[in-house]
Amino acid sequence: MKILMLGWELPPHNSGGLGVACYHMSKALAIEGASIDFVVPYAANHPDTEFMSVHAATKLDPLGRYGSMGAYDSSFATEDAAAFGIREVQRQYVQFVEKLVKKTSPEAIHAHDWLTIEAGIRAKQLTGAPLIVHVHATEFDRSGDTYGNPLVHEIEYQGLMMADRIIAVSNITKSVIIQKYDIPADKIEVIHNAIDTESLGSEPYDKRTYTYLEALRAEGYTVVATVTRFTIQKGLVHFIKAAARACEKYHKLVFLLAGDGEQRDELIRLSAQLGIADKVFFTGFVRGKQWRDAYSVADIFVMSSVSEPFGLTALEAAHYNSALVITRQSGVGEVLHNIFKYDFWDTDTLANQMIGIATSKALAENLKQNVKHEYAKLSWRDVAQQCMQLYKTLHGKAAL
Amino acid sequence: MSKRGIVLYLHVHQPFRVRQYSVFDTALHHDYFNEADTNSDRNNEKVFRKVVEKSYRPMNKLLLTLLKRHPEFRVSFSITGTFIEQAEKWAPDVLESFRQLVATGRVDIVSETYYHSLAFFYSRSEFERQVAMHRKKIKELFNIDTSVFRNTELAYNDALAAWADERGFKGILAEGWDPVLGWRSPNFVYRPAGTRNIKLLLKNYKLSDDVAFRFSNQAWEQWPLTAHTYNQWTNASIDSSQVINLLMDYETFGEHQWKDTGIFEFFESFVTMWLENPDNTFYTTAEAVQVHNAVGEISMPHTVTWADTERDLTAWLGNSMQQEALKYLYELEDDILRTGDPTLIDDWRKLQTSDHVYYMCTKWFTDGDVHAYFSPYESPYDAFLYFMNALRDVRYRLMAYHQGGIHG
Numbered sequence: 001m002k003i004l005m006l007g008w009e010l011p012p013h014n015s016g017g018l019g020v021a022c023y024h025m026s027k028a029l030a031i032e033g034a035s036i037d038f039v040v041p042y043a044a045n046h047p048d049t050e051f052m053s054v055h056a057a058t059k060l061d062p063l064g065r066y067g068s069m070g071a072y073d074s075s076f077a078t079e080d081a082a083a084f085g086i087r088e089v090q091r092q093y094v095q096f097v098e099k100l101v102k103k104t105s106p107e108a109i110h111a112h113d114w115l116t117i118e119a120g121i122r123a124k125q126l127t128g129a130p131l132i133v134h135v136h137a138t139e140f141d142r143s144g145d146t147y148g149n150p151l152v153h154e155i156e157y158q159g160l161m162m163a164d165r166i167i168a169v170s171n172i173t174k175s176v177i178i179q180k181y182d183i184p185a186d187k188i189e190v191i192h193n194a195i196d197t198e199s200l201g202s203e204p205y206d207k208r209t210y211t212y213l214e215a216l217r218a219e220g221y222t223v224v225a226t227v228t229r230f231t232i233q234k235g236l237v238h239f240i241k242a243a244a245r246a247c248e249k250y251h252k253l254v255f256l257l258a259g260d261g262e263q264r265d266e267l268i269r270l271s272a273q274l275g276i277a278d279k280v281f282f283t284g285f286v287r288g289k290q291w292r293d294a295y296s297v298a299d300i301f302v303m304s305s306v307s308e309p310f311g312l313t314a315l316e317a318a319h320y321n322s323a324l325v326i327t328r329q330s331g332v333g334e335v336l337h338n339i340f341k342y343d344f345w346d347t348d349t350l351a352n353q354m355i356g357i358a359t360s361k362a363l364a365e366n367l368k369q370n371v372k373h374e375y376a377k378l379s380w381r382d383v384a385q386q387c388m389q390l391y392k393t394l395h396g397k398a399a400l
Numbered sequence: 401m402s403k404r405g406i407v408l409y410l411h412v413h414q415p416f417r418v419r420q421y422s423v424f425d426t427a428l429h430h431d432y433f434n435e436a437d438t439n440s441d442r443n444n445e446k447v448f449r450k451v452v453e454k455s456y457r458p459m460n461k462l463l464l465t466l467l468k469r470h471p472e473f474r475v476s477f478s479i480t481g482t483f484i485e486q487a488e489k490w491a492p493d494v495l496e497s498f499r500q501l502v503a504t505g506r507v508d509i510v511s512e513t514y515y516h517s518l519a520f521f522y523s524r525s526e527f528e529r530q531v532a533m534h535r536k537k538i539k540e541l542f543n544i545d546t547s548v549f550r551n552t553e554l555a556y557n558d559a560l561a562a563w564a565d566e567r568g569f570k571g572i573l574a575e576g577w578d579p580v581l582g583w584r585s586p587n588f589v590y591r592p593a594g595t596r597n598i599k600l601l602l603k604n605y606k607l608s609d610d611v612a613f614r615f616s617n618q619a620w621e622q623w624p625l626t627a628h629t630y631n632q633w634t635n636a637s638i639d640s641s642q643v644i645n646l647l648m649d650y651e652t653f654g655e656h657q658w659k660d661t662g663i664f665e666f667f668e669s670f671v672t673m674w675l676e677n678p679d680n681t682f683y684t685t686a687e688a689v690q691v692h693n694a695v696g697e698i699s700m701p702h703t704v705t706w707a708d709t710e711r712d713l714t715a716w717l718g719n720s721m722q723q724e725a726l727k728y729l730y731e732l733e734d735d736i737l738r739t740g741d742p743t744l745i746d747d748w749r750k751l752q753t754s755d756h757v758y759y760m761c762t763k764w765f766t767d768g769d770v771h772a773y774f775s776p777y778e779s780p781y782d783a784f785l786y787f788m789n790a791l792r793d794v795r796y797r798l799m800a801y802h803q804g805g806i807h808g
Contacts, residue, residue, distance in 0.1 A: 249423050249424065249426075250423070337765050337770050337779065338762070338765050338766070338779070338781070339779075339781075340779070340781055340782070340785075341778065341779075348422060348424055349422070351423065351424075352422040352423045352424065352785065352789070353785065355423045356423070356781075356784075356785040356788065356789070359788075360721070360724065360784070360788060361720075361724075362719075362720035362721040362723070362724040362784075363721055363781060363784055363785070363788075365720060366719055366720060366721050366762055366780075366781070367781060370762055370765060370766050373766050374765075374766075
């Protein structure tokens with residue numbers, strides 16, 4: 001079956017979970033027999049993608065695909081943006097797809113998130129093939145408590161209307177699509193993401209990466225970490241407040257915030273105001289070994305998101321042997337049971353859970369070991385089989 | 401030769417569930433069992449009132465009717481101290497209805513630990529104190545001297561039988577588990593290995609669980625089970641043997657199996673049908689061990705319970721959280737008792753109720769069978785967390801009596 005896969009990034013040129021998910025899903029689909037044309041909005045070399053054809057829609061380098069802006073930030077998507085805004089990249093992307101479909105004649109079009117939706121709609125118009133819109137995050141998720149960019153909402157709405165079928169990465173995302181975009185529930189299928197543990201590599205943990213934290217651990221401290229972008233969506237203000245609250249009752253806790261983002265200065269100020277500045281560690285943007293070892297140094301991994309469609313980092317943390325504490329507003333919590341859950345605003349509960357794990361070896365060990373059994377069962381093969389099933393049901397049945 | 405008969409034994413129990421007791425409550429509030437949320441399944445009063453409505457009231461009424469109607473009908477109960485305390489607070493009429501049943505003279509009450517604890521496996525002295533407390537309470541309330549013993553969760557081994565024999569009990573209850581019985585039938589009275597006088601009654605788990613677990617299961621090939629069919633099964637099973645021990649949770653009637661499944665009508669009809677056969681009767685636990693001779697000896701060196709397919713203690717003591725929780729709890733025994741503080745001692749004992757560690761069981765979570773996790777908590781980890789916060793508060797309260805720090 002010929003699939004036109006419309007993506008925005010692939011590893012190693014990804015800035016988050018979207019590229020990772022697209023890569024593994026495509027790979028698993030290829031094994032299930034799909035023939036995939038994968039379009040990205042930049043020109044770069046992608047190693048280990050021989051199972052599909054990767055097409056560069058523009059001549060931009062990978063960092064140029066957002067125009068001059070940062071990843072995932074949609075606030076710059078305006079029609080009159082400076083010369084090379086993201087809208088211009090999207091226009092070129094659409095033009096490229098228009099030409100591509102004349103040669104490839106896809107049997108299904110699989111578009112990932114708002115960035116590629118317009119191209120997906122256009123491809124459907126030209127080919128009559130069914131359009132599947134795969135929602136990894138909506139503008140509501142990206143914008144936290146603010147409304148977000150109306151133009152992006154509009155594009156998302158059009159895509160959801162035009163789609164023959166919608167895939168949501170969690171029930172949480174499915175409800176957002178139903179409630180905020182008025183889409184009928186029976187048009188949406190939930191297919192949770194998975195994790196490919198082999199791709200995480202097997203490099204041993206290097207204790208020297210976070211030497212100071214390891215020294216504290218040796219003194220009986222518990223390291224609580226989160227690996228994320230510092231945006232409103234991630235709920236880190238609540239996390240810092242919970243950290244301060246926990247330290248009132250138990251002092252042998254330290255907090256590692258791995259990542260970077262617009263909220264960084266605010267978070268630093270807040271931890272100082274709350275008197276725990278010496279217990280909160282900011283790494284800045286991390287990649288490679290620093291990124292991997294941030295998981296390994298952690299005894300507890302917290303996902304504090306206000307709204308998290310899925311949350312792949314939780315599965316990565318499980319892989320690196322952390323006990324997980326996750327907000328009920330995170331989709332990954334739908335597939336894991338051997339974890340603690342809390343509501344993102346409930347700082348006392350988070351504090352209680354962190355102290356509980358820090359003060360009981362048995363609790364920490366049970367959480368770590370049992371979640372390992374659980375996450376290992378999530379496979380991209382299952383995801384691909386569900387997608388193939390969906391392509392087959394839609395085959396030749398695009399609603400125009 | 402004595403008639404063949406059914407020993408119907410119903411276990412009546414409610415724990416004091418721990419509320420969402422947080423680290424911010426520890427050392428400030430001592431109300432572990434007082435969940436404020438009236439919609440929560442951790443709210444003991446709410447749960448109790450619900451079960452009263454659905455099970456205790458209608459079932460006691462039916463039992464009284466059956467006792468009046470059939471002179472041969474008998475029933476035995478084990479009633480925990482934690483149940484009695486809740487009934488005294490929230491439904492005194494239920495206790496009164498138990499008294500009415502006992503007053504017929506055809507109802508036996510079985511001995512056990514007051515707090516439904518696993519103390520036997522941790523502290524023999526604490527275990528004996530709780531058995532004595534229960535005995536005293538039953539005597540006060542029902543004017544009955546208990547003579548048959550059952551341990552919490554039917555957790556049984558040879559050492560327990562030897563203890564009960566030494567203490568003068570006439571009978572003891574255990575699971576009739578195939579790997580122990582081999583070719584032998586649970587439908588006879590036995591002598592526990594290494595004892596002199598006591599007799600052993602073994603649960604016929606197949607016939608008991610047909611009612612307790614499978615009755616309303618529509619996926620079961622025998623569903624819907626009629627009294628007629630069940631009467632055929634029981635008559636065929638007992639044949640020329642002595643007893644069928646039907647041991648189950650009292651709450652089977654109305655709570656585990658809801659009224660609309662027809663469980664009450666089923667039971668009422670079955671009792672009548674069973675007694676229509678002149679060879680059949682009912683026995684209380686005490687009567688069964690008095691009337692029948694032991695046909696052989698049974699040994700269970702390892703602990704056998706009535707739970708799960710493993711029939712062992714793993715649902716309560718299988719993971720390190722459960723082991724840690726109970727280890728820390730029982731370590732406090734001497735310090736707690738020395739305080740002489742009745743409230744503190746009572747709180748410490750209420751934390752011994754086996755349900756608390758059962759809620760911490762992770763085996764269903766790790767097997768992926770999350771739906772089998774029956775608990776008022778979101779996860780076993782939550783159950784452990786609240787319990788440990790409460791246990792730490794107990795330690796904190798101890799400091800008022802003893803010099804020295806809070807260990808651990």
